[in-house]
Amino acid sequence: MTSSGDRSQAVGGTRSYEVRTYGCQMNVHDSERLSGLLEGAGYVRAPEGSDGDADVVVFNTCAVRENADNKLYGNLGRLAPMKTRRPGMQIAVGGCLAQKDRDTIVRRAPWVDVVFGTHNIGKLPVLLERARVQEEAQVEIAESLEAFPSTLPTRRESAYAAWVSISVGCNNTCTFCIVPALRGKEKDRRPGDILAEIEALVAEGVSEITLLGQNVNAYGSDIGDREAFSKLLRACGAIEGLERVRFTSPHPRDFTDDVIAAMAGTPNVMPQLHMPLQSGSDTILKAMRRSYRQDRYLGIIDKVRAAIPHAAISTDIIVGFPGETEEDFEQTMHVVREARFAQAFTFQYSKRPGTPAAEMDGQIPKEVVQERYMRLSALQEEISWEENKKQVGRTLEIMVAEGEGRKDGATHRLSGRAPDNRLVHFTKPDEEVRPGDVVTVEITYAAPHHLLAEGPTIRVRRTRAGDAWEKRNTAEAARPAGVLLGLPTVGVPAPLPAATGGCAAL
Numbered sequence: 001m002t003s004s005g006d007r008s009q010a011v012g013g014t015r016s017y018e019v020r021t022y023g024c025q026m027n028v029h030d031s032e033r034l035s036g037l038l039e040g041a042g043y044v045r046a047p048e049g050s051d052g053d054a055d056v057v058v059f060n061t062c063a064v065r066e067n068a069d070n071k072l073y074g075n076l077g078r079l080a081p082m083k084t085r086r087p088g089m090q091i092a093v094g095g096c097l098a099q100k101d102r103d104t105i106v107r108r109a110p111w112v113d114v115v116f117g118t119h120n121i122g123k124l125p126v127l128l129e130r131a132r133v134q135e136e137a138q139v140e141i142a143e144s145l146e147a148f149p150s151t152l153p154t155r156r157e158s159a160y161a162a163w164v165s166i167s168v169g170c171n172n173t174c175t176f177c178i179v180p181a182l183r184g185k186e187k188d189r190r191p192g193d194i195l196a197e198i199e200a201l202v203a204e205g206v207s208e209i210t211l212l213g214q215n216v217n218a219y220g221s222d223i224g225d226r227e228a229f230s231k232l233l234r235a236c237g238a239i240e241g242l243e244r245v246r247f248t249s250p251h252p253r254d255f256t257d258d259v260i261a262a263m264a265g266t267p268n269v270m271p272q273l274h275m276p277l278q279s280g281s282d283t284i285l286k287a288m289r290r291s292y293r294q295d296r297y298l299g300i301i302d303k304v305r306a307a308i309p310h311a312a313i314s315t316d317i318i319v320g321f322p323g324e325t326e327e328d329f330e331q332t333m334h335v336v337r338e339a340r341f342a343q344a345f346t347f348q349y350s351k352r353p354g355t356p357a358a359e360m361d362g363q364i365p366k367e368v369v370q371e372r373y374m375r376l377s378a379l380q381e382e383i384s385w386e387e388n389k390k391q392v393g394r395t396l397e398i399m400v401a402e403g404e405g406r407k408d409g410a411t412h413r414l415s416g417r418a419p420d421n422r423l424v425h426f427t428k429p430d431e432e433v434r435p436g437d438v439v440t441v442e443i444t445y446a447a448p449h450h451l452l453a454e455g456p457t458i459r460v461r462r463t464r465a466g467d468a469w470e471k472r473n474t475a476e477a478a479r480p481a482g483v484l485l486g487l488p489t490v491g492v493p494a495p496l497p498a499a500t501g502g503c504a505a506l
Contacts, residue, residue: 016046018054020075023062025212025248026183027095029163030121031060034094035155041125053082056090056128061097063178064352068097076109083111090114090128094121096182099141100354106137117141118183144184158402159472160436160465162206166194166232167213171221172251174278175289175356176318176349183214188222195235198242205468207436208244208399209236217250217259229254230262237266241464243438244399245269246421249276249316252292255300264307271308272421275300276316277344280335281328284321287360294335301339312342312387312420319376320349320369323362329372336379342387342422343449344380348373381448388446391422395442395458398424402435402469414439418451426453429460436465 017038021031035045038056046054057079062068076091083089092114093105099117106112113131116123119142127138156162169184170177198209211232213219220228236245245268250259252275263269275297279285282293304311317332336344348369351358398416405415405425413425414433426441433439438461441453 014042014044015055016050017043017056017058018046018050019058019060021060022068022071023060023064023096025163025210026165026168026214027060027062029165029212030095030118032154032156032163034058034060034121034124037122037124039155055088056092058092058094058124061093061095063096063100063182069101072097072105073108076112080109080111088132090131092116092124092128094118094124096179099182100178102141103139106139110137113137115139115141119144158206158435159204159468160206160399160463161208161210162201163212164194164197164201164209165189165212166216166219167222170214171218172215172253172291173289175287175360176321176352178352178354179214181354186213186215186218186222188219188228190223191228191232191235194232195239198236198239202239202241205436205464205471207242207463207465208246209242211236211245211247213247213249215249215251215254216247217256218254226256227258230256230258233259233262233266233269237268242268243463243465244419246272248274250274251276252290252297252300257303260300260303260307263304270419270421271311272314272419273304273311274314274316277332277335277339278316278318279321279324279328280332281324282331284324284328287323288318288321288357294331298335298338310420312422313339314343314345315339315341317344317346317376318349319346319373320364322349322357322360322364324349324364324372329376333376333379336376336383340383340387341380342420343384344376346373346376346380385446385448388422388448388451390446391418391443391451392446393443395440396424396453398426398439398441398453400433400435400437400439400466423450424453425450426457427455429457431460433457433460434462434466434469436467436469437461437463 019031019034021027043056059072059075061072072093079091083091090113091111093112094116096118098105098115099119102115105115114124114127114137116127120140123140127140131138167186167188169186170180171186172180201209217229219232220226225231233245236242245266250273255275277297278288278290280294285293301313304313319329349364396418398418400414400416404417404423405413408415408425411425412428414428415423415425416439418424424441424443426439429439439457440459441457442455443451444454445452
């Protein structure tokens with residue numbers, strides 16, 4: 001293996017970096033900022049697949065799952081011998097687990113150089129340099145947000161789609177969730193700042209944005225305007241060149257009629273809603289400290305469908321929460337049958353250290369949880385397939401995506417997202433089609449998790465977003481060999497499956 005100095009020569013005299021991301025969309029977007037910070041400090045992205053063979057390896061961690069720390073320390077352990085052989089290599093750990101464990105990380109993995117938290121990601125380059133000069137680990141965890149992350153440089157993964165944070169933190173106290181303790185209370189950005197960022201992104205060629213928040217539709221509570229989120233959606237509708245607006249993840253408690261009206265009345269707000277259910281049982285919802293009940297949840301679904309008939313609705317569900325009886329579980333199955341979700345991301349309950357639920361009586365045996373999980377998954381699979389079959393024969397506009405179809409090369413297809421965010425694989429047209437361009441196709445076949453358009457493409461619309469993708473790829477192709485930018489495991493702002501198991505599941 002080459003030394004750090006040899007590798008620096010190989011990439012033009014600069015130090016290389018790799019960012020490994022775990023968890024939710026917040027972490028994905030934070031990693032884009034970490035990449036922007038490092039590139040602003042002169043680092044270059046290590047070649048994809050370098051597997052720790054970078055001068056700086058950054059872990060952006062998640063603390064939601066029970067075994068999150070085991071996963072981190074296992075990965076850190078694999079890097080220890082590399083670091084021993086390569087003087088000058090640095091390892092940094094940030095994100096929710098770093099915010100939670102603090103000094104524990106350096107004690108268990110003394111070869112780590114930097115530990116930083118969720119509130120001070122902007123300090124990473126300074127901490128790396130300080131660790132290098134002082135030759136000792138730097139642990140710096142801020143207790144509250146130092147600056148809204150949107151002020152930091154960002155190396156976006158997509159030329160045509162972007163995350164836009166509208167708030168950070170959460171004011172809820174769900175008993176299974178540790179996020180409020182790690183991300184802090186909700187803090188909202190000012191609407192003018194959000195819209196200015198979106199306008200700047202559109203000017204660069206972005207045509208789709210996803211508004212991002214831990215509890216996105218609670219936006220406004222920090223600035224004293226209960227209708228701020230619906231106003232923001234409508235304001236997005238006035239931005240010329242912005243074709244698609246999505247948001248994740250809302251909370252049923254804050255899902256008000258003015259938001260539904262804004263969704264229905266704003267053409268570029270997509271007919272898609274991801275709204276976590278977690279449980280269909282009022283008893284379990286109360287134990288979870290979820291501030292809605294089954295009737296309220298199903299009432300929202302009915303209102304959305306009445307206002308937006310073709311809306312695709314997805315959800316998150318936890319199976320086996322402490323105290324869940326068979327009757328409680330059947331209430332969840334009932335809601336799934338009634339709501340007819342296009343997709344549901346189901347999770348077997350696992351203890352989150354530091355949460356009230358971890359200490360509750362009535363922990364469910366693993367085999368019971370597994371059996372219920374399988375029943376729920378089978379029911380949702382059946383419903384997803386039935387709902388997708390209703391799309392056959394429809395003519396849809398698909399925004400072409402990059403990396404969505406793993407078998408596209410072998411099948412001579414391309415892939416993209418319908419307005420309702422369903423994944424569509426379509427026959428590759430004769431003319432050039434770029435990610436960010438829009439094609440019109442007729443759906444010919446439905447599977448539970450995707451649609452096919454096997455006939456000829458009806459129309460290809462070249463877009464400014466496609467132009468931006470082409471310009472970016474041309475520029476990156478001209479870079480010196482071995483210098484690739486971006487995060488290897490994080491893609492375009494995508495539907496929730498891209499980040500399951502983290503805060504998105506709350």
